[in-house]
Amino acid sequence: MIFLRPVLRLATGAAPRHQALPVARREALRKPILATALALGTCLAAPLAAQSVTNKQETAPMELTFERVFASPSLDGPAPRKAKLSPDGRYLTLLRNRAEDKERYDLWAYDRETMAWSMLVDSEKLGSGRELSEDEKMQRERARVGNLKGIIDYQWTSDGKGILVPLDGDLILARLDGEIVRLTDTEESELNPGVSDTGRYVSFVRDRQLWVGEIGKDAAPVTPKEGEDIRWGEAEFVAQEEMARLSGYWWSPDDKRLVVERFDESMVGVVTRAAIGAMGTKVYEQRYPVAGSANAVVELYVMDPDGQNRVKVDLGENTDIYLARVDWSPDGEALYVQRQNREQTVLDMLKVDPATGKTSVLFTEHAAMKDYWINLSDNYKWLADRSLLWWSERDGYGHLYLFRKGKWTQLTKGEWVVTDLVGIDQKKGLAFFRGTKDSVLAPQIYSIPLTGGKPARLTDPAFSNAASMDKNGQTLLVTRSNDDTPPQSFLADQNGQRIAWIEENALDASHPYAPYLASHRPVQYGTIPAADGTPLHWEMVTPEMAPGKRYPVYFYHYGGPGPQIVSKAWDGALRQAIVDGGYIWFALDNRGSANRGVRFEQPIYRAMGGVEVADQKAGGEYLKTLPFVDPDKIAIDGWSYGGYMTLKMLEADPGLYAAGISGAPVTKWELYDTHYTERYMGTPEKDGAAYAKSSALADAVKITDPLLVIHGMADDNVVFENATAVIAEMQAANVPFEMMLYPGYTHRVAGEKISPHRYNTVFRFLEAHGVTPPE
Structure with missing residues (x-):
């Protein structure tokens, strides 16, 4: 599921642990990093942001419109992405968005010797302008970067002399002396590009085959072409969409071998997806495994870089499994494969002999309790001594464990969770992680010895923090924000002490948000009890209120498994625009x-649309007790799972809410994919009663409150059939509703013009039904 909320929380850095967005893996940062960062000093931030921090500006309020919220430059300030240091530590590279086009990114580098910034790759100048293939468009949607333009990723070569840059479906090698080598120039897109660990080879997927070639030489396919339904080197649909696994091949540390996924989706059902556009309709026959149906059959093969000496990995007799993760041991002598059962209650760690493909079960992870599932994670690391730092919920909370010589040691514990493994310094025996030990609303970065002990907090609790590290765990790249501070990023040492700003993003007079600071409103936080007494966190922002007057509520919800909505991180300008209104x-x-x-x-196990609806109802009832809330003007809005929640909330409690907006809703779980749906709901065949109860279709005719349904007409995630199903039910029963459709748009209905249209539509709908501020 994507589009978790209408405002991206940029400051949190990493996605929730079982959301489909994976934790980014940073390039190697070697010993010179400390000297590099010290040499950079505050000069790092100079081209990107002013140096002084001012939280309040004495300026007259300006009207914050939806048009300005989504225009360039971003009101969040500059948003550098994928900051990395070169292998020799001389250069800091990052993707920087343009002031005139906040969604277009170019590759920039800072040279510590000359102390100068330069644009290494101009995405407009060097881009071909070719339209991306449908496969690449869909991969970008599943990686949650479908709205970005220009350069969205890059990879340093191990010698530090060049950078592999995917651009407009082709591959470019950018040399630091300014030379640009175009590695591919084809009408087809080169998917999943990568540089092998030693930097000798470039690899990519083209036309369902894996291609490999030495840098500077022509690449060639190293896997066979077997028809439309068999692909090599790619992750299957559910792996990309729901398992946070976007890769389908993995290089060994010495580049002598690589392991490649092959999947056959001929048995997967076909969904005829009509991508309805403004000037025509394209019809796609998409392999889409709906709940209870067959998944693709996945195999693994170990082979030489030229495709020879191919060995099949023994994944077991049962082919109805999920290939969750694949890793080489640091010495390249073994493979480790995580195999998850179809029910997602058992995860086997397989140790594989790459010479023969034979496997053995190293250990097995079980669901933490009955009627629960296993949440997949990237929070693990194989160490040089073949021990494993591992994340598990086995004690009821997500914590770190060390698996060494067949024995387990729990490193972190308590009624809080580790959300991300940030890095490891194996020489010092230190692990760095992000967790909620001090606050679930403002996560912090911590370190802990691999021998155990008390975690040491490294970041400022006044901010919500996220971080990544270099390969050797020497330096932190911290991203932080709070309700009054947009995202900032800096380099820090192992103790969390700032070495140099990457982006200070100071809220001074030159900041794009400065004209709107005068009306910026504080956020209030609190809890209310659920029916069983569990405290539920809420957040609220109120406009300037006149005594004795009551105000309408824009009640945002998501409600589904995974995302946490309430947070003390910067929430951007959209929320403030709504409050300004x-x-x-x-x-x-x-x-x-x-x-x-x-x-x-x-x-929510076997009960989607139940407890979530009840808890959100508790929120609505709490709002009605507040003297400044108009109890007859509480409007609910949600997207994706949140759109589903809008329907279920209106069905469950007619009259409680003044109106509801349902964006891209799942309306029938039989229409959604296997890995996500079955994790919580089982299968329609075995758990039919649960599916029937969770459906938003059966009770749609009971909706009596004003309803606005919004959907992209080319949605490949929550397919458009979900919307047509619910509107057909309501039409057949003569139940009124309103609808706004977006031709050509997928699950991501967003853009500089479309986003304002969407929100203006929402608030015109509310105005038409009397959900308006007091006079």
């Missing part, structure tokens, strides 16, 4: 959402 912003995290432990998530 005279509405109270309100959001609440119900049971079933992330970062509160197993028992907090478990109640």
